[in-house]
Amino acid sequence: MHLGNYLGLVHESEQELAEALRKVGAHHADEPDIFQICQLLASWSDQHVQQLKPFIKKYSEDRSSEPDKLSRTLFDEPRKGSLALMRDLHDLWLLSNEVELCWIVIYQAAMALHDKELEATCNELSGQTKRQTAWLLTRIKQSAPQSLIVAA
Amino acid sequence: MEETRDSIADIWGERTPQYENWPVRVDQRLTEEPDHWVQSACVLCSNGCGMDIGVKDNRIVGVRGRAVDRVNHGRLGPKGLHGWVANHSPDRLTKPLIRRNGKLEEATWDEAMNLIVQRSKELIEKYTSGAIGFYTSGQLMLEEYYTLGVLGKAGLGTPHMDGNTRLCTATAAAALKASFGTDGQPGSYTDIDTTDAILLVGHNMASQQTVLWMRVLDRLEGPNPPKLVVIDPRKTATAKKATVHLAPRVGTNIPVMNGLLNLIIQAGQIDESFIKAHTVNFDELKKTVAKYTPEYVQQLSDVPADQLRAAADILGSTPTLLSTALQGVYQSMQATAAAVQINNLHLIRGLIGRKGCGIYQMNGQPTAQNNRECGADGDLPGFRNWANYEHVKELGRLWNIDPDKIPHWSPPTHAMQIFRYCEQGSIKMLWIQATNPAVSMPDLARIRRILAKDDLFVVVQDAFPTETTELADVVLPTAIWGEKTGCFTNVDRTVHISHKAIDPPGESRSDFDIFLDYSRRMDFRDKDGNPLIGWKTPEECFEAWKECSRGRPCDYTGMSYAKLSEGSGIMWPCNEQYPDGAEHIYTDGVFNTSADYCETYGQDLSTGAAKPQDEYKAEDPSGRAVIHAVDYEPPHEIPDDDYPLWLTTGRVVYHFHTRTKTGRSKELNDAAPEGFVQLSAEDAGKYGITEGDWVEVVSRRGRVIEPARIGEIEPGLVFIPFHYGYWDKDDRKRAVNELTLSEWDPVSKQPHFKYAAVSIRKTDPHSIREKVLSTKDELVEVVKGVVETVKSKL
Structure with a gap:
C-alpha cells in the first residue's frame, strides 16, 4: 500500500509550503500585506503538519523524495527586482497546488479504505489549502499588470 | 457677536429631552450681522448637519444650524460653529506653485496645468497610465468625485485611485458589502429617537459626532431611555454614559463580538424564521462562536465574564437595537471581520430594516460616502462590481467608451499599495487632493521618504500649506466649502447641497474646475470623438451622476438641485418608488446579494482572497444576507520586553x-x-x-x-x-x-x-540628550532617503 507514501509527500509539502511562505513573507515585508498574510498561511500549514501526525503513524510513513526536487529551484536566494514578488507568489502557488492535489489523492484512498477520520481530516485541511491558493491567486492577479507592464 | 451657546466649554449644550420627536434647538455663532444666508451643510465631521452660512461683503461672518434639517434639527457642534474661520485664514494658498531648483515658486495656472499634462502624456507614452496614481479625499463634493472617477477610469484608465477614506471608512464599506451585497447604510438617524438599546463599538460618538450624541443624550434624559452598551478600551465620555461598558484589550474585538453572539444564540434569543428566510450560513456562525464562552473571552480580552453576560442580556432581549461602529473596529485587528459581526447580531435577531433598528457603519469624513459611491476610491461608480463584466459594460455604454478602457482586469489599487508602487518607482506621478498623508498615513518617516523621491512627480491640490504640500512638485490652490457648490451624503444616506456663499481667495479654483481643465487639456474623448466629460457645471455633473446611479442602490434620480435646496436633506434611494427618499432600506428583508446586482462576489475575511464569479453564482444568495463567521487571530505586533x-x-x-x-x-x-x-x-x-x-x-x-x-x-x-x-x-x-x-x-x-x-x-525635550537623539533621527531619515535613491538608480 502506498498511502503512507502520499501521507509522507503531503507532510513534506506542507512543511515546505510553510517554510516558503515564511521566506517570501520576510523577503517582501515592505509590502503592506505580504508579511502578515504569509505568516497566517504558514501557521495553517504548521497546524496541518501536526494534524497529519496520527495518520502518518497509522500508515507508517514511507518518505518520498518528490518535494525535495521542487524545493531546490525555489526560494534559495531572495529574488531581487520588480518581478521578484510576482515570481515568488507564482512559485508559492505551485507549492500550494501540490498540497491541494495530495489532499485529493489521499481523500480518494481514505474513502476506499472507509477511514472516516482521515476523510474528515482531508476535508478540513484541503479547505484551508484552497484558501491559501485562493489568496495567492488574488494577489498574483493584483500584481501582474503592474509588474509585467509598468515596472522597469 | 451673537453666539447662542459656548460650545467649547459645554460641548453638547442644553438638554432637550425627547422620545420620538427631537425638539429643535438652533445653534448659531456670528461675528457680525450677515447680509444674507446661504444654504449649506457642515463638513467638519461625518454627521452632515444642515447649516446656513452667514455672508457679509463676500465674507463668511458666521453659521447657524438649519432648524428644518432632519439630521441636526438646528444644532451644531464646536467644530461646526468655529471651523469656518479657516476660510479666511491669511495663509490660504492663492497661487499655483511649481518646484524650481528645489524651491516652490509661484506660477500661473497655465504653467502648472501644462506641466502636469506634459508629464502625464510622457508617462503614458512610456509606461502606460499605470504609472499615474491618485490619492484623494473624504472632503470633496460628489460632483468632484464623479468627475475624478470618470477621468481616472474612462480617460486615463488607471487602476491606481484611492482616497484617504481608505484610512477611515473603507471597513464600513467592506463590512456592508460582505453582509448585504453592496455598500449602503441600513439605518436612519431617526432610529435614535425610538430605539430601546444602542450598541457602540469602538465609537466615541460623544467626541466624534457631537450632534448625534446630543440626540442620544436627549433620549437618555427623556421618557423610556435606551440602554447603552459601549465597547471601548478607554473610559471615554461615551463610555461614561453606558449601562454596560466593556473595555477589551486592543485587538480583541472578535472574541468579544463572538462571545456576545454565542450567548445570544445559546439563550435562544434569535429570530429563527428571519434567519431561515433572509440569511445564509448561520450554522457556520453558530459552530464558530460556540467556543467563545464568557470565560474564554475573558482570557483573550480581559473583559470580565459577568460583564459580557450583562451586555448580552441587553442585546439579546431588546425589541429594537441601533448599533454603531467606528475606528476602534475599522482600524484594529480583524477590522472587516469584527464589523461584520455587528451586522450578524442584527441579522440573527431580525432587527433590521425598520424603525429603531439601524446599523451605522459610521464614516469618519463628511463626504466619504460620495467617494465610495462615485468610484473615486477604486470601486466602480454606483456600487458596481468590477469583477462583473456586465457592470463594466453598463459604464462603457453610459460613458460611450470601449468598456475595456475601464480598469477591471485586477482589483483596484488601495492607498498603501499606491504608496508602495511609488516607493518601488513604478508609479511615477502621484496626484494628491485635499488630504495630508505626510501626517495621516502610518509610518511617517517612510511616507516622507516616498514623497520626497526624485523620480516621483507629486501634485498636491489643497487650500492650505501642509506637511504634504512641502514635499510637492506642483501645488494647486483650491476653493473649499462655502466657495463652491456641490452635494454630499452622510452616514444615514442624507444628501445635502452646499451652495457657494463667497468667492475663493486669490486665484484658487474648485477641485471640480481643476479636473475639468485637466480633462480638456488631456483631450479625453469618447468613442464618437466627443469630449469624454460633457458637463461644465456642478449641476450638469449632478444630472450625469443621476443617470449613473439609476437602478443602483444609491439611486439619486428623484433628486435635483432645486429639490435639495428646498429645505432639509434628502435620503437615497430617491426615485419614482421613493420620491422623497427612503428612511430605511432592506425593509422587506431582501438584500443586494444577488449575483447580477451585488457589488462584490465576496472575500475570505481572514486573507482577503477574492471569491470567483462562478463560485458565487453556484451558491447565489439571491437576496439573502450573508453571515460570515471568523475565528480570533492575535495582532501581528504585541508588547514584549523591549516595547512593553x-x-x-x-x-x-x-x-x-x-x-x-x-x-x-x-x-x-x-x-x-x-x-x-x-x-x-x-x-x-x-x-x-x-x-x-x-x-x-x-x-x-x-x-x-x-x-x-x-x-x-x-x-x-x-x-x-x-x-x-x-x-x-x-x-x-x-x-x-x-x-x-x-x-x-x-x-x-x-x-x-x-x-x-x-x-x-x-x-525633557530640551535636554542635550534629546537634541542628540532627534539629530540622530533626522540623520537616519536622510541616510535612508539616500539609500532608497541609490537603490532605485541601480
Missing part, C-alpha cells in the same frame, strides 16, 4: 484630521493646543511620570515626545491623538503616525492604527 505597552490612536473633540481647518480657529486651538499621551495611573506610577511631564514614546518605527495626561485608560495601554503634525509647531517629533504600523486589514485594506507595541520613559 500597547499604543492606540484617535481623536479629540475640538479637532478634525490634521487640523488644517480646526487648528486655524483660535477658540478650537486654544481648547486643544497640543498633543498628549494618555496613560493609566498604574503605568504613570511605574515609570515615575506625573501629569504634564514630557514622555518619550518609542516604537520599532519611530519616536515622539508628548506631555503626559493620566487616567481613564486601561493599564498597559497608552493613547495619543492623531491630529498633531508640524505645520504650526516643529519643535519636536509629535505626530503619532511616526510610530504606527504599515499593515492593513486584508479585506478593507484599512491600516491598523489602533495597535502597536511601544516603550515609554520620562524625558
Whole structure:
C-alpha cells in the first residue's frame, strides 16, 4: 500500500509550503500585506503538519523524495527586482497546488479504505489549502499588470 | 457677536429631552450681522448637519444650524460653529506653485496645468497610465468625485485611485458589502429617537459626532431611555454614559463580538424564521462562536465574564437595537471581520430594516460616502462590481467608451499599495487632493521618504500649506466649502447641497474646475470623438451622476438641485418608488446579494482572497444576507520586553484630521493646543511620570515626545491623538503616525492604527540628550532617503 507514501509527500509539502511562505513573507515585508498574510498561511500549514501526525503513524510513513526536487529551484536566494514578488507568489502557488492535489489523492484512498477520520481530516485541511491558493491567486492577479507592464 | 451657546466649554449644550420627536434647538455663532444666508451643510465631521452660512461683503461672518434639517434639527457642534474661520485664514494658498531648483515658486495656472499634462502624456507614452496614481479625499463634493472617477477610469484608465477614506471608512464599506451585497447604510438617524438599546463599538460618538450624541443624550434624559452598551478600551465620555461598558484589550474585538453572539444564540434569543428566510450560513456562525464562552473571552480580552453576560442580556432581549461602529473596529485587528459581526447580531435577531433598528457603519469624513459611491476610491461608480463584466459594460455604454478602457482586469489599487508602487518607482506621478498623508498615513518617516523621491512627480491640490504640500512638485490652490457648490451624503444616506456663499481667495479654483481643465487639456474623448466629460457645471455633473446611479442602490434620480435646496436633506434611494427618499432600506428583508446586482462576489475575511464569479453564482444568495463567521487571530505586533505597552490612536473633540481647518480657529486651538499621551495611573506610577511631564514614546518605527495626561485608560495601554503634525509647531517629533504600523486589514485594506507595541520613559525635550537623539533621527531619515535613491538608480 502506498498511502503512507502520499501521507509522507503531503507532510513534506506542507512543511515546505510553510517554510516558503515564511521566506517570501520576510523577503517582501515592505509590502503592506505580504508579511502578515504569509505568516497566517504558514501557521495553517504548521497546524496541518501536526494534524497529519496520527495518520502518518497509522500508515507508517514511507518518505518520498518528490518535494525535495521542487524545493531546490525555489526560494534559495531572495529574488531581487520588480518581478521578484510576482515570481515568488507564482512559485508559492505551485507549492500550494501540490498540497491541494495530495489532499485529493489521499481523500480518494481514505474513502476506499472507509477511514472516516482521515476523510474528515482531508476535508478540513484541503479547505484551508484552497484558501491559501485562493489568496495567492488574488494577489498574483493584483500584481501582474503592474509588474509585467509598468515596472522597469 | 451673537453666539447662542459656548460650545467649547459645554460641548453638547442644553438638554432637550425627547422620545420620538427631537425638539429643535438652533445653534448659531456670528461675528457680525450677515447680509444674507446661504444654504449649506457642515463638513467638519461625518454627521452632515444642515447649516446656513452667514455672508457679509463676500465674507463668511458666521453659521447657524438649519432648524428644518432632519439630521441636526438646528444644532451644531464646536467644530461646526468655529471651523469656518479657516476660510479666511491669511495663509490660504492663492497661487499655483511649481518646484524650481528645489524651491516652490509661484506660477500661473497655465504653467502648472501644462506641466502636469506634459508629464502625464510622457508617462503614458512610456509606461502606460499605470504609472499615474491618485490619492484623494473624504472632503470633496460628489460632483468632484464623479468627475475624478470618470477621468481616472474612462480617460486615463488607471487602476491606481484611492482616497484617504481608505484610512477611515473603507471597513464600513467592506463590512456592508460582505453582509448585504453592496455598500449602503441600513439605518436612519431617526432610529435614535425610538430605539430601546444602542450598541457602540469602538465609537466615541460623544467626541466624534457631537450632534448625534446630543440626540442620544436627549433620549437618555427623556421618557423610556435606551440602554447603552459601549465597547471601548478607554473610559471615554461615551463610555461614561453606558449601562454596560466593556473595555477589551486592543485587538480583541472578535472574541468579544463572538462571545456576545454565542450567548445570544445559546439563550435562544434569535429570530429563527428571519434567519431561515433572509440569511445564509448561520450554522457556520453558530459552530464558530460556540467556543467563545464568557470565560474564554475573558482570557483573550480581559473583559470580565459577568460583564459580557450583562451586555448580552441587553442585546439579546431588546425589541429594537441601533448599533454603531467606528475606528476602534475599522482600524484594529480583524477590522472587516469584527464589523461584520455587528451586522450578524442584527441579522440573527431580525432587527433590521425598520424603525429603531439601524446599523451605522459610521464614516469618519463628511463626504466619504460620495467617494465610495462615485468610484473615486477604486470601486466602480454606483456600487458596481468590477469583477462583473456586465457592470463594466453598463459604464462603457453610459460613458460611450470601449468598456475595456475601464480598469477591471485586477482589483483596484488601495492607498498603501499606491504608496508602495511609488516607493518601488513604478508609479511615477502621484496626484494628491485635499488630504495630508505626510501626517495621516502610518509610518511617517517612510511616507516622507516616498514623497520626497526624485523620480516621483507629486501634485498636491489643497487650500492650505501642509506637511504634504512641502514635499510637492506642483501645488494647486483650491476653493473649499462655502466657495463652491456641490452635494454630499452622510452616514444615514442624507444628501445635502452646499451652495457657494463667497468667492475663493486669490486665484484658487474648485477641485471640480481643476479636473475639468485637466480633462480638456488631456483631450479625453469618447468613442464618437466627443469630449469624454460633457458637463461644465456642478449641476450638469449632478444630472450625469443621476443617470449613473439609476437602478443602483444609491439611486439619486428623484433628486435635483432645486429639490435639495428646498429645505432639509434628502435620503437615497430617491426615485419614482421613493420620491422623497427612503428612511430605511432592506425593509422587506431582501438584500443586494444577488449575483447580477451585488457589488462584490465576496472575500475570505481572514486573507482577503477574492471569491470567483462562478463560485458565487453556484451558491447565489439571491437576496439573502450573508453571515460570515471568523475565528480570533492575535495582532501581528504585541508588547514584549523591549516595547512593553500597547499604543492606540484617535481623536479629540475640538479637532478634525490634521487640523488644517480646526487648528486655524483660535477658540478650537486654544481648547486643544497640543498633543498628549494618555496613560493609566498604574503605568504613570511605574515609570515615575506625573501629569504634564514630557514622555518619550518609542516604537520599532519611530519616536515622539508628548506631555503626559493620566487616567481613564486601561493599564498597559497608552493613547495619543492623531491630529498633531508640524505645520504650526516643529519643535519636536509629535505626530503619532511616526510610530504606527504599515499593515492593513486584508479585506478593507484599512491600516491598523489602533495597535502597536511601544516603550515609554520620562524625558525633557530640551535636554542635550534629546537634541542628540532627534539629530540622530533626522540623520537616519536622510541616510535612508539616500539609500532608497541609490537603490532605485541601480
